[in-house]
Amino acid sequence: MRRHRDAGGRLRLYHVRPGEGRERHRVRAQLRELVRSCSRQRHVPGTAVPGRRSELVRHAALVARRPWRRGHRRTLQLQRLGAVNEQRENEEKPIKIRAHKNKGAPLAVRQVYRAEACALALAAVLGATSAGAASDPFIDALPVGGAAVGYLLRFERSTYRGAERGADQLPLYLYEGERAYLHGTRLGLKASAADWRFDAFLAYRFEGFTRDRRPAVAEALAPREPGFDAGVSLRRRTSWGTPYVELLHDVSRSSNGTELRAGYWNEWRRGRFTLKPQLVLAWRDASLNNHYYGTAEYQAGAGLDAQAALYASYALTESWNLLGWLTATRRSHEITASPLAQGGLAAEAFVGFLYDFSPKQARWAPRISADGKPLIVKALYGNSSDCDMLQIMRFNCTTRHTVDNTDVVALHVGRKLIERAGGWPIDLAGFVGIQRHFEKSYQDDFWSVMAFFKVYWYGFGWERWGLHTRFGMGSGLSYSEQITEMELRDQGRRGRGNWKLLSYLDPSFDVRVARDTYVGVGVSHRSGAFGKSQFLGNVNGGSNYIYLSLETSF
Incomplete structure (x- = not known):
């Protein structure tokens, strides 16, 4: 100057x-x-x-x-x-x-x-700026079109008396579209005008307990499983922070309860460090409180909870970020008076990392034609297999229909996000898919959906002779309308419960037969995180389908 x-x-x-x-x-x-x-x-x-x-x-x-x-x-x-x-x-x-x-x-x-x-x-x-909104700390974290993955360890002091305090694992998948987004445990649509923003979303509720993680005080009770809420939120960004309101209602037929939240976010940035404090008041109706904390002798009514939270992130590089946040919740008297509840504050702590693909997407963006980014479409047909996924990938076990003869048909649609990352023969694509399960005589057929990122490796030595191949590995989430026969049998053998939302893996090997057209073989895999994730129902096991596929781009 x-x-x-x-x-x-x-x-x-x-x-x-x-x-x-x-x-x-x-x-x-x-x-x-x-x-x-x-x-x-x-x-x-x-x-x-x-x-x-x-x-x-x-x-x-x-x-x-x-x-x-x-x-x-x-x-x-x-x-x-x-x-x-x-x-x-x-x-x-x-x-x-x-x-x-x-x-x-x-x-x-x-x-x-x-x-x-x-x-x-x-x-x-x-100091204070007006990023962040609603109760989701990842809102405004990515640019439009940005993607990220991460992993968190979650520690909890539960409201339940005698609950376990071990680390809970939480995978993170983030994508920010122009009108839609995926933020780990929340999927939503958004609309903005000036400083106002409206969201409609589905969100996971971290509350209750599964069959395999009962607190000592609830051994004789049926599971009070976490649910999924449909909600709407409205926020207004101001120079002094971001106030917001949210209305949520259970749509998983777990509690049929309703919650109304009023909260306030603010944000401070200093170099690579970001800090976001939050204050929330939450009114919960009697159905919600009684489902999670009521007993035959005690009926919980409606009440008002108060929560304070502190979210922090530190940018190690342009893509790697350390994450952490703390929450402390003062439950209403209707909850603390329950024989299932213990005194004191309910608290949660999260610590983990996030890898942001956004800078790489800008640097290694795929080629765009006059019609825009090409649309990738993949159709597959698979048979059930009792082999482990790693055994199938090594070709040590490829048997099909050995115990049950169930099948799947799926359609995946996506776009390439990164092409030749760092000059290496590595691409990244994002997909959403729908899958039909044919359960034959075991139960009615049903649908499942999935969303995942997939990395491709290619450029092998035999391409010099005109044989173009690639290996892919997809990772994301899958939600099933019902539990497959394979998962029922697998979990029943271990004496464990089942869960509709599980992690999704999709390893594949493809051969190019025409420009942007591939035929391939792969595995459609659903499983939990070895029983260590409440978000995935503490499931240990899953299902595998060996499939043949045809993929092309438009």
Whole structure:
């Protein structure tokens, strides 16, 4: 930042164009210098100094101001910077600093600034910003079209008396679309207008206990399984934070309960560190409370819970992030008076990592034709197999229909997200799919759906002879309308319960038969996380289908 007084005695600040490797702290330092200068001075319109280019920050022409107006001047300056930042923060290409020409006049200084750098610096200097919304900490975490994967360990001090305190595993799959999103345990649609945002979503409820993880006080009771809520939320982003309201209702026929939440988010950023505190008041109806905490002798009524949460993340690199958050909940008297509940606060702690594909997606974006990104369509037909997935992948066991003769037919649709990552023969694609289960005489046929990311490796040595092959590994989530015969038998043999939502794996080997067309063999695999994840029903086991497939792109 350079100061210069023109012939009229007015002080001007000139912004020196930075090099390619300028660090963030330099941007913040320059903005702080500007704010300190503006707090003592007043903006006066002016023209550029002859011979100078107009690489100037906002409010370049300044003159001295009386000391008692400094506070007011600082307030106006910050308001103006914030207003311009909000107007341009969603622009695809921020305005760059350059000269502006007026007809019949010399170069004039306009109030321009480097939007991208100032947005980052302003967030660091001013502290609180208005990212984040609703009770989902991953809202606004990714750009449109961005994807990420991660893993968390969850520790809980349960409301239930005598509940286990072991680590619970939680896989994370995130995708941010223009109108839809997947945020780990939440799937939703969104609509935005100015500072308002509306969401309609399905969310997993971390409450209750499964057949295999009963607390000591509930040994004689039927399982109180976690459920899935359908909900709507409305939030308004402000300069002092993000208040929101949410309405949720159980749609898994578990509790048939309803919950109304009113909360407040805020966010602080300092370099690579992000901190988001949250306060929530939650009104829960009698159906919800009684399902999870009622007994034959005690009927729980409606009540008001209070919760405080603190979410934190640290960016190790442009893609790797460490995550952690804490929640403390004060339950209503209707819950704490239950013979199933213990005293004190209910608490949760999460710690883990997140890998953000977004920077790589921008750097190694796939080729786009005039019609846009090609759509990948894959059809498959599979037979049930009692072989383990790893045995099938090594071709040590490929038997089919040995115990039951159930089959599946599926259709997967997706798009390529990354092509030739880092110059290596590695691609990444995202898929959603629908699968029909043919259970023959065992039970009625039913549907399942899945969403997953898939990595492809290719470029093997035999391609020099014209044989193009690839190996793929998909990972995501699968929700089944019913439990398959294979899973019922597998879990029954272990004396464990079943769950409709499980992890989904899709290893495959394909041979190219035409341009963008492949035939292949693979495994459609559903399973839990070895009984270590409440999100996956503490299931240990699953099902495998060996399939043949045909894939092409449009």
